[in-house]
Amino acid sequence: MGEPGGGRGAEAESVADVVETVGELLGVLAEKVRAAGPDGVRVLTEEELQRHQLSWFRAGWEEHARASGQEDLVGPDRPPARLLPFPERPRGHEHPSDEGG
Structure with a gap:
């Protein structure tokens, strides 16, 4: 069975x-x-954990910038990375959902 x-x-x-x-x-x-x-x-709140992780990532970016000789690109009043513009699609390559259908 x-x-x-x-x-x-x-x-x-x-x-x-x-x-x-x-x-x-x-x-x-x-x-x-x-x-x-x-x-x-002590129990960490979600906000404290995120703040710690952000600090850790920023320190990594700053160390990377120093190692690559680009330390002037990071700092307290600069974002750790430059924002790139969103690329536009070339004419004739529109997605079918872009045509309002």
């Missing part, structure tokens, strides 16, 4: 493995939080 539940034994075992792994990770996290203490743990 087969396994009850339509042969989902392997799927159930896989889910159980994932649950066990997540449980272990949560245990490790709880231990780290306990060791750090309540004053040593």
Whole structure:
């Protein structure tokens, strides 16, 4: 006949493995939080995370500019990259949706 539940034994075992792994990770996290203490743990907001990532990318662009000898192209009042104009399509190469149809 087969396994009850339509042969989902392997799927159930896989889910159980994932649950066990997540449980272990949560245990490790709880231990780290306990060791750090309540004053040593801080939750970042989405805005703080984005600000950190932006800062990291800007630092990378500035380092790249210094390495390539173009440090005058970046700075606090200049964007880290120049904007390029959007190219216009040559006549006769319009997309069918551009014709209002």
